[in-house]
Amino acid sequence: MQADPEDFETNFNLGILYYEHLKDLDKAVNYLKLAVSEEKNPTALFNLAVIYEEKGERTRAKECYQEVLNVDPNHFKSKVNLAILLDKEGRGADALDFYREALHANPRDARIHHNLGINMKRAGRLEDALKYYKRAIELDPENSLVYYNTGILYNILSDY
Numbered sequence: 562m563q564a565d566p567e568d569f570e571t572n573f574n575l576g577i578l579y580y581e582h583l584k585d586l587d588k589a590v591n592y593l594k595l596a597v598s599e600e601k602n603p604t605a606l607f608n609l610a611v612i613y614e615e616k617g618e619r620t621r622a623k624e625c626y627q628e629v630l631n632v633d634p635n636h637f638k639s640k641v642n643l644a645i646l647l648d649k650e651g652r653g654a655d656a657l658d659f660y661r662e663a664l665h666a667n668p669r670d671a672r673i674h675h676n677l678g679i680n681m682k683r684a685g686r687l688e689d690a691l692k693y694y695k696r697a698i699e700l701d702p703e704n705s706l707v708y709y710n711t712g713i714l715y716n717i718l719s720d721y
Contacts (some may be wrong), residue, residue: 565719567583572592575588576588576591586616587673588632593608606625607639609625610629612721614642619650637667640662641672643656644663653680656680660677671701671707672701675707678690678694687717
């Protein structure tokens with residue numbers, strides 16, 4: 562299969578092939594960039610963002626997640642991934658907006674409750690953090706990481 566700068570589908574499929582099966586991130590990026598230059602497709606942009614993130618290129622990843630949200634303002638995974646990136650950068654207040662939007666779209670997603678708990682803990686809002694951790698446990702009682710973070714929080718609160 563040969564790349565065609567004007568064929569979205571071919572370039573998108575080659576990008577996914579190089580990413581998922583051949584593990585060649587640079588070639589995957591090249592093909593996905595060709596694909597999105599032809600069509601601003603949210604799935605292609607999202608995959609490009611994920612690869613940039615995997616490569617440690619956080620700025621480019623954030624730009625792609627933002628571009629996904631420009632094309633599809635309700636793209637759930639982009640909101641979550643962008644929130645996580647912003648949180649990792651210490652931009653918890655900015656992340657909070659995306660977490661809340663994602664939670665509004667999917668209130669039964671335990672990962673978002675857990676991440677909101679982490680966000681609240683970093684902001685010093687410990688009681689709010691506990692509330693989100695407890696809800697995450699209700700929704701996903703098998704997630705040991707939430708129990709671990711809840712235990713640490715109880716220790717901080719000296720409430721055990």
